[in-house]
Amino acid sequence: MSGRALAAGTSLVGGVETRVSRSLPRLFGSIAAMAALLALVPLWVGDSRVRMGVAILGLAFACYAVGFNLIFGSTGQLFLCVGALAGVGGYGTALLADRAGVPLVAALIISTLGAALVGGLLSWVAVRRSLGVIFAGIITLIFALSFENLVLGASTLTGGDAGIQVSAGSGTFLRQRTAGYYVMLGLVVLCLVVHGLLRRSRVGWAFRALRDDEVAAELAGVDVSRYRVYAALVGSAMLGLAGGAYALIAGRVSPTTYGFAQVDVVVIVMLAFGGIGSLFGPVLGAVVFTILDELLIELGQLRLLAYGALIIVLFLWIRRGVIPTLAGLVRRTPGSPPAPAAGEEPG
Amino acid sequence: MLEVQGVSAGYQGSDVVRDVSFRVDEGETVMIIGSNGAGKTTLFRAVCGLLPLSSGRVTFLGEDITGLPAQKVVRRGLAFVPAERHLFPQMTVEENLVLGAYPDKPDSEVLETVLELFPRLGERFRQLAGTMSGGEQQMLAVGRALMSRPRLLVLDEPTTGLAPIVARNAYAALGRLQEQGLTILVAEQQVPLALAISDRGYVLENGAIGLAGTSSELASDPRVRSAYLGIA
Amino acid sequence: MTASILDGIVLGLQFGVLAAGLTLVYGLGGVLNLAYGQIAVVSGLITLLTMEAGLPAVPAALVGLVTGGVLGLVFDLTILQPVYRRHGEARVLLSLLLTLGAAFVIDGYLNWRYPLQGLNLRITGDPLVILGVRMRMGSVVASGITIVVIGVLFWLFRYTRLGRAIRSVIQDEEGSRLVGIDPQVMMRLILVLSGVLAAIVAITRSMVAPVNVRAGFSLTVLGLIVTVVGGLGSIPGAFLAGLVLGIINSVASSYIGTFLSLIILLVAAAITIVIRPAGLLGVRE
Numbered sequence: 106m107s108g109r110a111l112a113a114g115t116s117l118v119g120g121v122e123t124r125v126s127r128s129l130p131r132l133f134g135s136i137a138a139m140a141a142l143l144a145l146v147p148l149w150v151g152d153s154r155v156r157m158g159v160a161i162l163g164l165a166f167a168c169y170a171v172g173f174n175l176i177f178g179s180t181g182q183l184f185l186c187v188g189a190l191a192g193v194g195g196y197g198t199a200l201l202a203d204r205a206g207v208p209l210v211a212a213l214i215i216s217t218l219g220a221a222l223v224g225g226l227l228s229w230v231a232v233r234r235s236l237g238v239i240f241a242g243i244i245t246l247i248f249a250l251s252f253e254n255l256v257l258g259a260s261t262l263t264g265g266d267a268g269i270q271v272s273a274g275s276g277t278f279l280r281q282r283t284a285g286y287y288v289m290l291g292l293v294v295l296c297l298v299v300h301g302l303l304r305r306s307r308v309g310w311a312f313r314a315l316r317d318d319e320v321a322a323e324l325a326g327v328d329v330s331r332y333r334v335y336a337a338l339v340g341s342a343m344l345g346l347a348g349g350a351y352a353l354i355a356g357r358v359s360p361t362t363y364g365f366a367q368v369d370v371v372v373i374v375m376l377a378f379g380g381i382g383s384l385f386g387p388v389l390g391a392v393v394f395t396i397l398d399e400l401l402i403e404l405g406q407l408r409l410l411a412y413g414a415l416i417i418v419l420f421l422w423i424r425r426g427v428i429p430t431l432a433g434l435v436r437r438t439p440g441s442p443p444a445p446a447a448g449e450e451p452g
Numbered sequence: 453m454l455e456v457q458g459v460s461a462g463y464q465g466s467d468v469v470r471d472v473s474f475r476v477d478e479g480e481t482v483m484i485i486g487s488n489g490a491g492k493t494t495l496f497r498a499v500c501g502l503l504p505l506s507s508g509r510v511t512f513l514g515e516d517i518t519g520l521p522a523q524k525v526v527r528r529g530l531a532f533v534p535a536e537r538h539l540f541p542q543m544t545v546e547e548n549l550v551l552g553a554y555p556d557k558p559d560s561e562v563l564e565t566v567l568e569l570f571p572r573l574g575e576r577f578r579q580l581a582g583t584m585s586g587g588e589q590q591m592l593a594v595g596r597a598l599m600s601r602p603r604l605l606v607l608d609e610p611t612t613g614l615a616p617i618v619a620r621n622a623y624a625a626l627g628r629l630q631e632q633g634l635t636i637l638v639a640e641q642q643v644p645l646a647l648a649i650s651d652r653g654y655v656l657e658n659g660a661i662g663l664a665g666t667s668s669e670l671a672s673d674p675r676v677r678s679a680y681l682g683i684a
Numbered sequence: 685m686t687a688s689i690l691d692g693i694v695l696g697l698q699f700g701v702l703a704a705g706l707t708l709v710y711g712l713g714g715v716l717n718l719a720y721g722q723i724a725v726v727s728g729l730i731t732l733l734t735m736e737a738g739l740p741a742v743p744a745a746l747v748g749l750v751t752g753g754v755l756g757l758v759f760d761l762t763i764l765q766p767v768y769r770r771h772g773e774a775r776v777l778l779s780l781l782l783t784l785g786a787a788f789v790i791d792g793y794l795n796w797r798y799p800l801q802g803l804n805l806r807i808t809g810d811p812l813v814i815l816g817v818r819m820r821m822g823s824v825v826a827s828g829i830t831i832v833v834i835g836v837l838f839w840l841f842r843y844t845r846l847g848r849a850i851r852s853v854i855q856d857e858e859g860s861r862l863v864g865i866d867p868q869v870m871m872r873l874i875l876v877l878s879g880v881l882a883a884i885v886a887i888t889r890s891m892v893a894p895v896n897v898r899a900g901f902s903l904t905v906l907g908l909i910v911t912v913v914g915g916l917g918s919i920p921g922a923f924l925a926g927l928v929l930g931i932i933n934s935v936a937s938s939y940i941g942t943f944l945s946l947i948i949l950l951v952a953a954a955i956t957i958v959i960r961p962a963g964l965l966g967v968r969e
Contacts, residue, residue, distance in 0.1 A: 237773065238777060239912075240912070243908060244954055250950055254950070407792055410793050415785070416781060420785070421782065523862075523866045526863065527864050539859060551865075552863050554849060554864050596863065600863065
């Protein structure tokens with residue numbers, strides 16, 4: 106591909122070596138460790154309903170970020186409709202369960218599949234027409250805006266600007282903050298497991314190959330188009346599932362729950378923190394951002410300014426994301442190989 | 453006029469040409485010959501400011517132009533015509549030529565000379581450059597370079613993609629320019645054509661100068677004859 | 685119907701100027717400026733503040749134009765410098781991310797400091813009757829200004845040496861360097877021009893409807909969509925797409941309703957992109 110000899114078990118993701126361990130126990134172990142840490146959160150904030158709400162939202166965003174990371178980080182498709190796809194899951198579940206009388210679980214599954222199909226379709230169209238990154242981004246952006254306007258416009262159905270209360274799930278354990286938190290955490294674990302397993306499989310190898318060098322991947326027999334659509338299908342399913350679950354747990358959805366400015370933009374910032382392409386990056390980024398956002402809540406609108414400045418700094422100087430860079434610094438202990446420098450993209 | 457000393461240049465860290473030195477004196481026509489991949493294009497791009505040098509010096513008209521970007525080099529009087537020509541496809545022949553004189557206004561005398569040299573360009577004056585044939589585009593590329601009234605004209609494989617008779621015509625035009633006193637440096641794979649108008653030449657092989665000498669010396673050299681002239 | 689179409693033309697002309705600024709920058713430098721709408725908004729805001737400080741409308745508008753140009757220059761000299769060091773898709777992506785960050789910085793500050801401000805230039809005068817439709821003076825003046833701008837742009841790029849030099853960089857960057865043109869200098873000029881165009885958008889738009897500080901992103905997104913439909917890098921394409929989409933939006937609005945018509949606009953844009961990614965008048969790369 107790039108002529109560099111790759112150490113066994115490593116690969117280049119976006120020009121940066123990441124170690125993809127073949128060890129399954131290691132994968133499950135790390136995920137379990139992370140889950141255990143996050144499981145402690147209700148101990149600190151469990152008594153504050155508001156804070157728990159923020160934590161649950163943070164976990165939902167973690168799922169969104171994992172999904173976006175799978176689609177963009179793994180196969181380079183700029184999907185600017187994260188919120189909208191989650192919205193398909195959210196509004197879909199709410200409407201199917203409340204208006205159409207579909208049982209809760211079935212509604213969730215159907216709307217998840219719906220989101221997957223929409224995401225897959227967008228990817229398929231982009232792939233068929235060989236649309237580059239910007240065009241894919243614009244098409245998905247158009248979808249996101251259309252969805253937002255559709256929801257705003259069809260107010261009799263969707264409650265328009267004000268949104269709707271989700272009666273499905275009320276009265277169940279889902280609405281209890283702590284239980285809801287753990288359900289969301291379970292979803293985060295699920296998303297990580299799925300992404301983690303994918304990365305270690307043949308599919309993951311194909312993702313890395315096409316991310317590094319599309320032409321070489323094609324020559325090596327990787328059907329680039331097919332894998333792009335796969336990634337979009339799975340990633341969008343994650344988004345829809347998380348969006349739907351959030352609707353059931355929070356009990357209320359409105360256009361701003363799944364809006365572009367509220368979701369997509371935040372997900373990008375989270376990935377700036379946590380790193381694009383790594384497995385845990387999105388979750389770490391989500392956690393850091395959620396905490397940071399809460400700490401800075403006094404600043405109000407100035408937070409936006411801070412995030413903007415952070416995005417600029419992060420994408421300029423720390424390409425891999427804050428966490429991976431810090432981890433790289435830590436790893437540079439005597440005897441271990443130095444972490445490769447985040448250099449400029451070739452060509 | 454042009455002195456290249458110990459120049460090395462390449463892509464992404466590895467050098468394609470290594471420690472190359474040559475010179476071109478005023479009024480001369482010098483050729484650099486070599487097979488495909490020898491490094492002629494890399495060398496010329498480095499000398500003309502389109503590619504950074506990893507080492508070496510380039511002096512033009514007594515001034516050190518090492519590392520000077522292409523847009524400044526042409527203003528010093530060195531005009532480069534690359535193999536891909538890089539014309540402006542959606543502009544007419546006229547607009548291409550006028551831009552050749554940038555930032556000055558086009559000199560009507562120079563324009564006349566160019567049109568005399570390449571009457572075809574006059575016929576196609578308002579035609580879009582992108583719609584012309586290979587030979588016509590080559591003429592336009594040379595014409596555009598001439599509009600800047602260069603002291604040195606550098607051409608990289610001017611016969612690329614041209615039919616034999618068109619290639620011969622191109623060199624005939626170069627010959628006329630030579631008669632008018634223009635200093636020319638040309639890289640060429642089709643050695644007989646270049647030999648016909650050159651005073652001196654260098655042979656570039658695998659990124660280094662292998663042989664050098666006057667045209668007659670090179671023409672009678674057995675290695676040149678077998679490798680480039682197809683004479684056993 | 686005629687009224688809708690005329691309204692659509694007024695809207696379309698503004699779409700066109702909006703897109704022209706974006707498409708110029710992309711066509712020349714392969715850079716997408718997501719903070720474009722913010723440049724427009726800030727220029728409008730400065731115009732407003734200048735008027736509130738006592739200056740009459742026209743000089744205040746000029747101050748706004750200068751603001752736009754200066755902002756464009758600042759962008760070129762600061763956050764776009766690292767972007768220029770990349771190439772191709774990496775450049776576009778980085779430009780998206782960095783200008784997005786810049787857009788947040790500007791929006792965050794504006795929303796904090798001037799949360800409810802909006803530029804609203806009321807043009808006095810009785811409505812003009814055009815083709816049997818009463819058009820507000822504001823719309824007429826705005827459209828008039830836009831048409832003049834189009835004329836100036838046309839003259840600039842077609843007949844001036846500078847314009848030709850800029851076009852040459854768009855058509856073949858290496859070729860332009862070979863004739864002595866410095867692409868970076870041209871890029872700087874284009875960025876200043878796009879900033880001025882953004883300011884023009886804010887000022888003319890405010891003659892028709894108030895432009896408030898929150899409008900930044902909507903302007904950018906709208907501009908982006910019109911740009912892509914018209915063909916990235918094509919100014920005539922930007923204006924053609926602007927007119928087409930403006931008319932579609934306006935006609936759909938009067939017969940169907942705002943939300944749905946916006947969706948129709950978006951879908952029309954999407955269909956164009958899918959069928960013809962190069963855009964209406966785009967140059968296929």
